[in-house]
Amino acid sequence: MEGRCAVETLAGFGFSGTSCIPRVKLGFGTDVFLCTGSDEVYVFSTQERKLTAVLQCPGPVSDLVESHDKQFLYVACRSGVYCVSLQFLLSRYEHSSPRADASSSPAELKISSEFLVAAEEGVLSLLVVGSVLLTLSQRDVFWTLTLYKSSNYEKLSSFSRVSGVVHNDAEGKMGRRRRPALICVLSSDATPPCSSSTSSSEATLSDGHVRLEPVLFKLLFGIDVALAKSPVILCGLPDGCLCFLPLRLPGSRLRVLRSLEQPVVFVGASAPGQCLVAVGEQGRVVLIKTDKEGGGHKTVFIEGCVPAPVMCGCVDKNTLYYSTGSDLLLLDLSEGSTAREGQERDEETRSKTDAALQSPTSLNVCRIVALAVSACNTAVELLGLCVRGQLQRITLPVGREDATLSKVPSTQGGRSVRDLLSAIGDVCERASVLKSAIKSKNQILQHLNQVLNISFLLTASTHSEEQLPIQQKPIRCHARTGWSRLLQEDSLNLTCVLDNSSPYVLERGWTLSVALFPLSCPPSEGGESSSAHFSFPFHNLHPGQTFEVSLPLAAAGDASFPMTVSCSLIFSLTSLLGEEAADLAGLQSSCVSLPLNTLTVDWLHALQVNSPTATPEKVTSQTSNPTDAIQDFLMSRQIRGSGRAEGGGERADQYSASVRVSAQLLRDTLLLKSSDLDPQGPKLAPQNVCLSLLDWLLSEGAGGVTTGRQGDKVALCSSGIHARGPNGHAVKLTAKEVNVGEESTGKEESPTTVEVQVQSSSIAAVCGLHHAVLRRVQTLLQRAPASTKSVQSLGLRRSLQRAERLLQEIQQSRISVAFGMGASTGQMTRTLLSVYRELRENPLLIM
Template structure:
């Protein structure tokens, strides 16, 4: 290329606006129509270099098209399509030539079609095509244009719909769509040959080679010589529509996966004189698709449509194409991409390979910046190419490119241009590497998310498929312990989440614990009894455990037993790193919960063991150390005697007991401790009474272990004293009892009886319930044996039933007679005490 390109400024129209679309269109003769994105269209004459007229539209201009035959100007705005007679416009401009450019306000009387959101216009003969976006589809409408503006009404010929893609891949909604028309090149015998030739002189109409036309649009379109409309959409799709074929519909030809900025046609060989041999589509981010007819190979024969994709520096603002070059602007530079490779004298295969090399040729910089709109290039007789452009500052300028010699090649470029080309190539390589690195990072992140979601699915199936809580590989157990803080005693729970599964619990998981007392006071029940605790964690590998601590009750609180429900909650949007704006219709707050297991903290768990000596000291200190305590004890005893009535006082101590066969207890404890507890060997040296007490106060029942703190942690005698959660003093006594059968000659059965003694009814009931619950769970896991003492069990049941019948009669008699509440409570308490004094023997 000899010399450098030059840019000549013709006029200034002000900075471009974002509301409309910047346009440069050549009209009749030397007239040029310019839009800067505002409501105005400037009519500029290139011959005299002056502004002829200004059209004021009611809304920003989106597109315009000129009819050379009828001399009509069609303008698309957001409110519709307006039609202006250019003869009247030129006549008005010549009349007002002495007073500057004529100003014409386009009112509603020029409104031709009422249509919202028209993006592009195209005029094919007497048919006006509009492309607009609706809520669910793209709409291509064909109108019959009026002749010589005799009517302000357009008749709708037909409409075609193309559904929208999903919003995530819809692309830039602000981008403008592209409409062009391609014709079958063999139109010499057609009656519309002259009209097609005139149309192809503009930048929206192209003659296409017959072979390529047939390969792309079908044999029927080629035989009918039907013009084909090509649509480039902001979502990247390239669609086509044969106009004259019955039953035609919009079909997709290709997808650029980025907004389409330009569609054109060019010659790639010197033999392409009869029509363009290549279709070109250019995307917003610089992706180029070259479509031409290639040979199918020696085996298949014939031709196929070849699609070649490459990337050029972007972003692309505007583009135009000449016979052999593509010109496009990135805003910061104007580039030229050469497409022609000369004749194919050495065969079609060699020409095709040379054309492929040309398609990968590096664009050449023309050193013109700020170009935002281009018109179709023109070529002088000497071969000089001229471009009409509009800059971002609203400057209309003519860009002249020097003549390019045929023998010019990359090896004969000046050293400065070679260095610049190498620098551009290295920059492009860096851009590609950077984009590849970003894509690798995104792919790696998505793979990691998919891997973690796979872990979540496996964990969900693992927790939902396990029928028994004990068989679950992810479960919780707990440890209770009394602590003292700020002169106040409180019972704390350490909950331990154990992961024995082969999966990793990663971010997004939260351990949720709900504490609910099974019995609440009426005042507490009116408010709330349950407490919820959440403990998010980031990672829990196989074999690891997570410990969390939470309060259960304060000293003096008798709301026992307490259920502790443990579950795992997974937050989807937190796991994906979202801000909460994403909604999941099937999930509450984007979370789902998987239950683990439920633990129970009873009175035995909360019992603080003390030595009998400490218990005696406590009683002595309370009775003689403080005169105020002596007075309070006297008042309390007096109140008890008054409440009793009839001279009878309420008993000072309450009892409840549980009896278990020694043989059954020994087998159950031995099975419980087999291969898991080193204390199993001590059973032979310890008595059954001590073993039972030690197991009740040390073994974990229902997943909850006791961490007793006090004067004595080991059990060495058959009497244990302690403080209940309600601060009452209790005593547990274990002893062996011989139970004789009713039949003579039978040996007696040795059993172990555990008795609970306390002045608090609540403590006696709670501890009795806890002991029964533990023994029941122990016997469920013990091996079953044939019972040889069934008669003892039957006789004990018979005596208990007879006693219960007598007591039921006492209760019915007491309730039938009108008594005060104090007497009724005293009778019910006496019946309860009698039932607990004669327990059923467990054998």
């Protein structure tokens, strides 16, 4: 085929978002029916070049077909098959627009439920053979071929077959349901099932009817079908099976002729019926021909593969036309049909056919989704529907290129130029779309590369957490606490800061997740863990930048300390892929969670320190929490029953605990020799050591958390620190120099130690502050030189574990009393007193 195709746009239609693949069907006269998959059918006149009518159907139209006498139109909708008289349509059209000129608007004709002739759901293909109406429908996993009598629409018979694909899988590349191929095959020596003006020598009788040579017909469907001259129904299903059913043969059943192993898009035959062709969606082509073998004939199945995906196809004489969406191609079906006899003929036929399949001819027409052969005697004309909804007339060149050029008029040459420019525009548009898609994919890959690098970086730092301090992690969290007052209610807030010290940018899709867990994690009233989770999305956190969030930690009167703050980064794959994630199974809710570090907020972080001028009296709780009221009641009972002897000589309403630390250890770790707190030498060193230790306890960022009073020296005085705990009770911290006797250390010389004492009327406050001081001392030991560590860290670790267990018992006692879990007041009092005795009877000396 030489020369270039002429493409002419006849009209424009829109069918985006339709459920079925569009279809172009030739109607009576010069009219063309356009079935776009919506609930409208367009009637277009190619002679007048205008839209004459629009049929409004009760539902989306999947297929339509005319009767052989051109008197009736059958339309398949979701609810069934409707039949409309074409004369009725013409009369309605003439009545709706009398004496209308060529520019009048098309008539809108509504097909109501009174035209319903077959109430069958799921009909996808229709075919009329003589006086029989055939419907092919799908329900679940069954394909059903049903035969109706076209006179009274009585159901004659039904044939079913299990499909190899489910309903949701029967969708093509364009997201629309595939329409099964349904045609009628006749032997060329048989009488047509109806009167037709078409010559018997032609392969195509009418839409959906083809003729085959008697020999090929007999070899394919059997001698019984050939003798009965029965029409054969050929079905190409989306599961790849090519099935056939003889109509006039008693006891016929639906049988498989061939399997393409891919959805069948088109089935047809060449003229004069020497070849039956079936085309699959992925490009598999099966040519069925006859070949001489000895004194007889045999059936030859020739398989090949053409460029895919195949959107639609049609046959005109010996040529197959099919569209891949990006190009319109033709395949010559007559290659190798006139070779010599015998084995040499067989080999030559196969070689020529294989060569033709491997190199189809391009017509340089793109974006065609529906095809039909137009009735034209002078040239080969195709009617195509493109993806933009335009009905196009495609005229193929005839003869050699030189003869064609000599006979082409100037108007035809101008039209060819316009067609060429239109094709160039389509190619440019496709190139622009592909360029945008490639750019989007590159951005997604770059973003994904950043995510993978950050994941590997955090995973490596997590595995080496023991060797890598928190301050040296590339991406880490630190926090600070602060009290605020709103509506006469005090509350403790936590400001969490995400620090990005890595060389990577945390782009969109990242979320900072913060989880709060009390140390004991007691069950709530509903039996669930008393934890809280917060999520803070962010994007574009560059290297060196920080992301700061604030969240409520506890209200005044809450003593659920110490509290663990777990920080992690969460990345959502949906934010990276966008709408494409919905098409990937299992990625709709997929997230990547990367732990950062864990922070601890203890009692020292939650203290409200009073100024030195404030009177150090007991501060009562200002909240009306029932738990605190019960605790106050227990404390009053404890004061009456414990007596002065329980406190070791102290006031009956005060409890205390202490920790002693070597003064030399403090000087070595806190660097008092080079500090501004020691300007006069060793004379003021003991007092400076005590004050420096208290200041360090209040300002040290233990557990990665600092307080808002860091660096504030106003609250320090010789009498100690007066503050209010998070449970509302007054507390006092003092530090003084104490000489330890030989009986304590076993040495001749008496070392100088600094004793840190915690006093309060609340056992919970004493235990909580004692635990916080032990954690600070543990940090101090890690900084000390190896020569000063005369006490094993194992003993300190055991003391910390005992303090945590005491805090858990106190917290469990408060929860049990608050929710009435059966414990009496006397039992709670004895439990709290035993906790306090264990705390006092296990002193800890750090040398």
